[in-house]
Amino acid sequence: MSAKQAIDLKKTAIDWLGILPFLLFAVMFLIAPTLYLVTGAFLNPAGEFTFDNISGLFTDKILASYWISIRVSLASSLGGAFIGFFLAWAVVLGGLPSWIRSSLLTFSGVASNFAGVPLAFAFLATLGRTGLVTLLLRDWFGINLYATGFNLLSFIGLTITYMYFQIPLMVLIITPALDGLKKEWREAAEILGATNTQYWLKVALPILFPSILGTTLLLFANSFGAIATAYSLTGSTFNIVPIQLYAQIRGDVLHNPNLGYALALGMIVITGISNLIYIWLRMRAERWQK
Amino acid sequence: MKTQKIGAWIAVLFGASYFIIPLIATFEFSLRMRRGEYSFDAYRSVFSDVQFRESFSYSIVMAILTIVFGILLVVPTAYWVRLRLPQMRPFVEFITLMPLVIPAIVIVFGYLRLYNSSSFIPFTGSARGTDLLLMFSFMTLSLPYMYRSVDTAMRTIDVATLTEAAQSLGASWPTIMFKCIFPNVMSGVLSGAFITFAIVIGEFTMPSLLNRPAFGPYLQLIGANRAYEPPALAIIAFAITWASMALLQLVSRFSKSAPSKP
Numbered sequence: 001m002s003a004k005q006a007i008d009l010k011k012t013a014i015d016w017l018g019i020l021p022f023l024l025f026a027v028m029f030l031i032a033p034t035l036y037l038v039t040g041a042f043l044n045p046a047g048e049f050t051f052d053n054i055s056g057l058f059t060d061k062i063l064a065s066y067w068i069s070i071r072v073s074l075a076s077s078l079g080g081a082f083i084g085f086f087l088a089w090a091v092v093l094g095g096l097p098s099w100i101r102s103s104l105l106t107f108s109g110v111a112s113n114f115a116g117v118p119l120a121f122a123f124l125a126t127l128g129r130t131g132l133v134t135l136l137l138r139d140w141f142g143i144n145l146y147a148t149g150f151n152l153l154s155f156i157g158l159t160i161t162y163m164y165f166q167i168p169l170m171v172l173i174i175t176p177a178l179d180g181l182k183k184e185w186r187e188a189a190e191i192l193g194a195t196n197t198q199y200w201l202k203v204a205l206p207i208l209f210p211s212i213l214g215t216t217l218l219l220f221a222n223s224f225g226a227i228a229t230a231y232s233l234t235g236s237t238f239n240i241v242p243i244q245l246y247a248q249i250r251g252d253v254l255h256n257p258n259l260g261y262a263l264a265l266g267m268i269v270i271t272g273i274s275n276l277i278y279i280w281l282r283m284r285a286e287r288w289q290k
Numbered sequence: 291m292k293t294q295k296i297g298a299w300i301a302v303l304f305g306a307s308y309f310i311i312p313l314i315a316t317f318e319f320s321l322r323m324r325r326g327e328y329s330f331d332a333y334r335s336v337f338s339d340v341q342f343r344e345s346f347s348y349s350i351v352m353a354i355l356t357i358v359f360g361i362l363l364v365v366p367t368a369y370w371v372r373l374r375l376p377q378m379r380p381f382v383e384f385i386t387l388m389p390l391v392i393p394a395i396v397i398v399f400g401y402l403r404l405y406n407s408s409s410f411i412p413f414t415g416s417a418r419g420t421d422l423l424l425m426f427s428f429m430t431l432s433l434p435y436m437y438r439s440v441d442t443a444m445r446t447i448d449v450a451t452l453t454e455a456a457q458s459l460g461a462s463w464p465t466i467m468f469k470c471i472f473p474n475v476m477s478g479v480l481s482g483a484f485i486t487f488a489i490v491i492g493e494f495t496m497p498s499l500l501n502r503p504a505f506g507p508y509l510q511l512i513g514a515n516r517a518y519e520p521p522a523l524a525i526i527a528f529a530i531t532w533a534s535m536a537l538l539q540l541v542s543r544f545s546k547s548a549p550s551k552p
Contacts, residue, residue: 164312232510
């Protein structure tokens with residue numbers, strides 16, 4: 001080995017030494033724990049390879065909890081994306097005073113981080129049995145909300161609650177995309193005789209589509225992994241996947257630790273796929289934002 | 291054009307009521323503790339609760355530790371990747387985004403299995419060890435936000451030139467790091483710090499499963515057992531989030547005007 005090669009080697013070694021703490025951290029606190037669960041999902045208690053845990057997921061109880069989780073996440077992400085999009089559209093293109101835009105964005109920054117246990121408290125105080133809105137509806141309009149079959153501790157209640165952080169997140173991510181719609185595109189469409197509807201259907205929405213779909217997937221993953229709000233809202237009665245996993249971690253309610261790993265693997269797969277598509281769509285969307 | 295403006299106002303009014311009504315309702319509920327009149331009794335009850343003070347200060351200490359160690363991990367890494375290992379950037383960025391992909395409850399599940407008292411690194415064997423593990427798990431949670439804000443701040447400075455200039459003046463690596471790089475990315479560091487603070491203070495899943503007396507599990511416990519304190523706590527939590535975000539905005543506005551000096 002020549003002296004130059006030795007120096008190069010030493011330099012490379014130092015280069016890598018610089019991010020060693022980070023790599024160590026990533027392996028210890030992200031990669032190893034995840035790999036442990038993923039491999040555990042394919043092992044039986046004796047440590048032999050098996051698909052039993054994966055097929056164990058396809059039992060009524062576990063499938064039901066995945067299904068309710070998917071429904072809540074889907075409803076809250078679609079609702080959040082829809083309302084969030086219109087809010088962003090209103091402040092970007094609706095011709096409103098500019099202070100509305102800045103206060104909406106500031107508020108969205110706060111509200112998208114206002115999740116977890118306190119959010120559950122807020123909605124209990126709003127739409128719970130003695131919540132303000134429930135009482136006002138009863139006293140002012142004579143509507144007994146809970147007699148109509150509404151229950152905060154249910155699918156619809158959880159969806160409404162989740163949308164409190166989903167809408168602001170959508171606003172925060174989609175506003176820059178709407179800002180990126182160039183005036184020239186609209187003018188060009190109008191000169192060619194396009195109506196407003198045609199402009200939106202044929203120009204604006206196709207350009208925005210990757211951003212909208214991507215963000216919806218991000219919202220989906222965001223609510224799929226959330227547990228604190230649901231847990232403090234409904235206790236352990238409402239069996240979404242994270243709550244079931246929580247119960248499994250605390251007390252092995254499935255009576256099979258490896259099935260618990262499979263449950264975790266299922267969550268990783270679902271949030272992983274939606275996030276990967278989100279990242280891919282985002283890269284596509286960025287082509288238009290240059 | 292007219293209908294468009296009306297539509298925009300309707301959207302904004304709807305959004306505003308969705309956001310504001312729960313806050314008003316929560317505040318109103320928190321005042322109902324005394325029968326027949328509004329009072330701040332619930333807040334008094336919260337602030338006089340020993341457990342509130344203990345869990346709140348525990349979470350604040352944890353948040354500060356998480357921020358300090360998070361900064362010490364992220365800033366040198368982001369710096370080094372930009373300076374020496376630019377080919378590793380996509381990989382490092384992917385790692386930093388992993389906590390957004392893998393739900394927190396899954397990550398902590400892995401910790402509990404990997405670092406239990408009979409494993410080769412028994413973090414959960416002692417209370418101090420568990421505190422340490424909890425701090426690392428908070429660092430993991432805040433990694434995406436911390437890394438992104440530091441990396442964004444680093445984009446605006448010329449890392450290589452700064453380093454060469456410092457080196458040619460005879461600066462050592464610690465001097466370069468703390469006297470040259472840190473002050474230049476302070477805005478990013480502070481934004482990361484405030485968002486970390488907001489995340490750590492309210493986090494429920496991780497401290498609850500690791501059995502540490504943090505603010506999040508305390509909130510859940512109160513929620514399950516009391517009527518009027520929970521909304522008061524929700525208002526307090528909202529105020530904390532609001533303060534963190536306000537400071538964050540202040541910092542980023544401040545830094546936008548700062549580097550334009552000739």
